[in-house]
Amino acid sequence: MEAVFEVGQRVRIADRTPPVHHRVPSYAKGHVGVIERVCGLHGEPEKFIRGNGEPRQRIYRVRIPQTELWQDYEGTDNDNLEIEIFEHWLEGAE
Amino acid sequence: MSDHDHDHDHSRTFQPDHAEPTSDGARIGLALRELLIEAGHYTPEEEQVVIAAMQKASPADGGRIVARAWTDPEYKERLLANGAAAIRELGYELEPYEFTVMENDDTTHNVIVCTLCSCYPRSLLGMSPAWYKSASYRARIVREPRAVLAEFGVELTEDVNVRVHDSTAELRYMVLPQRPHGTDNWAEEELAALITRDSLIGTQRVLKRNREPGDS
Numbered sequence: 652m653e654a655v656f657e658v659g660q661r662v663r664i665a666d667r668t669p670p671v672h673h674r675v676p677s678y679a680k681g682h683v684g685v686i687e688r689v690c691g692l693h694g695e696p697e698k699f700i701r702g703n704g705e706p707r708q709r710i711y712r713v714r715i716p717q718t719e720l721w722q723d724y725e726g727t728d729n730d731n732l733e734i735e736i737f738e739h740w741l742e743g744a745e
Numbered sequence: 746m747s748d749h750d751h752d753h754d755h756s757r758t759f760q761p762d763h764a765e766p767t768s769d770g771a772r773i774g775l776a777l778r779e780l781l782i783e784a785g786h787y788t789p790e791e792e793q794v795v796i797a798a799m800q801k802a803s804p805a806d807g808g809r810i811v812a813r814a815w816t817d818p819e820y821k822e823r824l825l826a827n828g829a830a831a832i833r834e835l836g837y838e839l840e841p842y843e844f845t846v847m848e849n850d851d852t853t854h855n856v857i858v859c860t861l862c863s864c865y866p867r868s869l870l871g872m873s874p875a876w877y878k879s880a881s882y883r884a885r886i887v888r889e890p891r892a893v894l895a896e897f898g899v900e901l902t903e904d905v906n907v908r909v910h911d912s913t914a915e916l917r918y919m920v921l922p923q924r925p926h927g928t929d930n931w932a933e934e935e936l937a938a939l940i941t942r943d944s945l946i947g948t949q950r951v952l953k954r955n956r957e958p959g960d961s
Contacts, residue, residue: 674861674913674914675913676860676861676911676913678860678887678888679911688845690843690915690916691843691915693914693915696914710843710914710915710916712845712916717890717907717909720887721888725889725891725892726890726891726907727903727906727907729906730890730891730906730907730908730909731906731907731908731909732887732908732909732910732911733908733909733910733911734910734911734913735911735912735913735914735915735916736913736914737914
């Protein structure tokens, strides 16, 4: 399956809270970052509640500046957080 | 002991060297394991093999990988490009996870956390430290990494960028710490002995030599 996003592309992490187990922490929801790495296909966490997580979804590592995550961040503008996000949680961003 | 009439052997499911379950969670866990074995999903022997492998894993294995990367630039390149494949070269099996190795250098410091639970490269580095699973570390290291690192004794100047890696899904991480100065002629086994668990997680930055250069 072709990857939708490529390294360096800006993406926004969806801000939603499905009523099932999911692997996106609240602090990252709605934030914009850059694709750091395109990873493999893995079972979708939201679908393990019934079934086996199929169809599998691609994971990306997204790099987000700490100053984007926290308005009162104490550190430098070059400090980053990197996090694994499934493709269906991402959309292209300006 | 109960004498209910089925033929599996509880003494092989519940290992005598494990503590008696004292909480509801532990009792549920034990009951679930017994049911999975009873239903034929895996055997007690297979469970023993997995537990033994996990108990055998330790930070020394991570140290061996780091020492190889320090002494073999081509291996280091493969390790940073595809961690799982390079680690498998040295005889370690990390399926089903992707494995990512993050390199520290003069201007970058990497540190690992799992904010959602406590994901840790257990099959490679063994049991995680208690603080790694604490709510305090998990919440604070993403929010104020420099303050938390300072509490671990890692003082970072402003020209060093912090990269926090939140292990939220199917990847597992290990930090490749910097090789200490004055170890140019050291053998791989000597180098491996310098590497600590915390340096592989990123809560230690500077590795200490255990002998001075020139000592035999």
